[in-house]
Amino acid sequence: MSHSLCVIAGDGIGPEVLPAAVAVLEKLLPDLRVQEAEAGWDCFVRHGTAVPDSTLACMSACGAGLFGAVSSPSRRVEGYRSAILTLRQRLGLNVNLRPVRSWPAVSPKAGVDLLILRENSEGLYSGREHWESPEVAIAERVISRAASQRLAHCAVEVAQARGARRITLVHKANVLPLTCGLFRDSCREVLEAEGFGAQLDERLVDVAALQLVQSPEAFDLIVTSNLFGDILSDLACHWSGGLGLAPSLNWGSGLALAEPVHGSAPDIVGSGRANPLAAILSAALLLRYQWHEGALATRIEDAAHTFLAHEGHCDFGTETTRVVTQGVLALL
Ligand code: NAI
Ligand code: MG
Numbered sequence: 001m002s003h004s005l006c007v008i009a010g011d012g013i014g015p016e017v018l019p020a021a022v023a024v025l026e027k028l029l030p031d032l033r034v035q036e037a038e039a040g041w042d043c044f045v046r047h048g049t050a051v052p053d054s055t056l057a058c059m060s061a062c063g064a065g066l067f068g069a070v071s072s073p074s075r076r077v078e079g080y081r082s083a084i085l086t087l088r089q090r091l092g093l094n095v096n097l098r099p100v101r102s103w104p105a106v107s108p109k110a111g112v113d114l115l116i117l118r119e120n121s122e123g124l125y126s127g128r129e130h131w132e133s134p135e136v137a138i139a140e141r142v143i144s145r146a147a148s149q150r151l152a153h154c155a156v157e158v159a160q161a162r163g164a165r166r167i168t169l170v171h172k173a174n175v176l177p178l179t180c181g182l183f184r185d186s187c188r189e190v191l192e193a194e195g196f197g198a199q200l201d202e203r204l205v206d207v208a209a210l211q212l213v214q215s216p217e218a219f220d221l222i223v224t225s226n227l228f229g230d231i232l233s234d235l236a237c238h239w240s241g242g243l244g245l246a247p248s249l250n251w252g253s254g255l256a257l258a259e260p261v262h263g264s265a266p267d268i269v270g271s272g273r274a275n276p277l278a279a280i281l282s283a284a285l286l287l288r289y290q291w292h293e294g295a296l297a298t299r300i301e302d303a304a305h306t307f308l309a310h311e312g313h314c315d316f317g318t319e320t321t322r323v324v325t326q327g328v329l330a331l332l
Pocket of ligand 2: 195231234261
């Protein structure tokens with residue numbers, strides 16, 4: 001099988017960290033064909049669209065992509081919508097995998113190995129916001145049976161792949177009985193029908209947040225809705241060593257777009273301080289889940305592990321991006 005990759009570097013540190021992930025994939029996959037595409041705020045300023053049709057076409061043609069980061073203004077800008085949200089929705093990338101594990105030297109705690117599976121297309125990120133009056137703004141939280149079931153089917157696949165001992169559904173059905181109730185019941189039905197009833201567990205999101213701080217090693221596979229998953233995955237990635245070590249994979253409709261969890265990091269752009277490990281580890285997710293090359297994914301993770309164990313940190317000041325990239329490549 002030949003491997004095609006659509007590379008969307010985006011804004012800020014995206015173009016600084018993505019070359020590291022591409023170099024790692026090129027080393028492991030000699031047949032890799034790379035195509036570059038644009039998206040993000042700079043793209044919007046230049047072309048009037050944050051995600052050109054050519055980028056969507058490139059992703060569809062390649063089937064797999066790497067995404068760096070984009071900048072989004074925190075005020076409404078006419079015609080602009082976050083590029084990554086647009087890519088997720090337009091390409092049917094319905095789920096988001098966010099693994100969190102302990103690494104030598106950089107993790108504050110050993111023994112953490114969990115994966116947050118987040119619904120990626122609806123919830124409070126439905127994009128439905130409007131003014132009810134000049135004093136009241138409304139956002140609509142959309143939960144559908146179909147999207148919840150898709151997420152649960154993906155949970156089955158991930159649970160099988162990692163031999164999950166526990167699957168925790170995270171919701172807030174005591175306060176949001178219709179939306180969270182539908183989410184919980186739809187997921188439960190699928191997981192029970194697929195034989196995961198014994199591993200199934202539930203937590204309200206506020207308690208889940210507390211327990212992720214108190215005893216992260218007790219969690220295995222967490223399945224939750226869009227906003228809850230966004231917040232809990234940033235919280236949980238503290239245990240792996242922070243945003244510089246947090247990978248993710250947008251997945252669905254036969255396509256996959258790997259993406260470091262972090263944003264465009266305007267405070268360090270151009271300084272050489274951006275840690276490329278989140279991007280490199282995202283490439284490993286692409287290998288494992290989209291290309292079924294689990295052994296190659298493990299090689300990347302083992303190289304990162306060995307690098308961190310040997311160096312004892314991944315902060316090389318203004319040489320960080322270069323030193324970490326070369327260090328991991330040398331270990332592959
Ligand atoms: P951020 O993730 O860009 O940065 C948060 C903090 O973490 C900063 O201090 C940054 O320097 C540090 N950091 C992030 N990645 C790092 C890395 N690889 N190595 C070392 N340090 C790293 O989040 P922030 O500051 O909230 O947002 C900045 C911009 O990014 C905003 O425009 C926001 O909309 C956008 N954003 C985009 C995302 C995406 O493209 N998926 C996700 C999150 C934010
Ligand atoms: Mg986030």
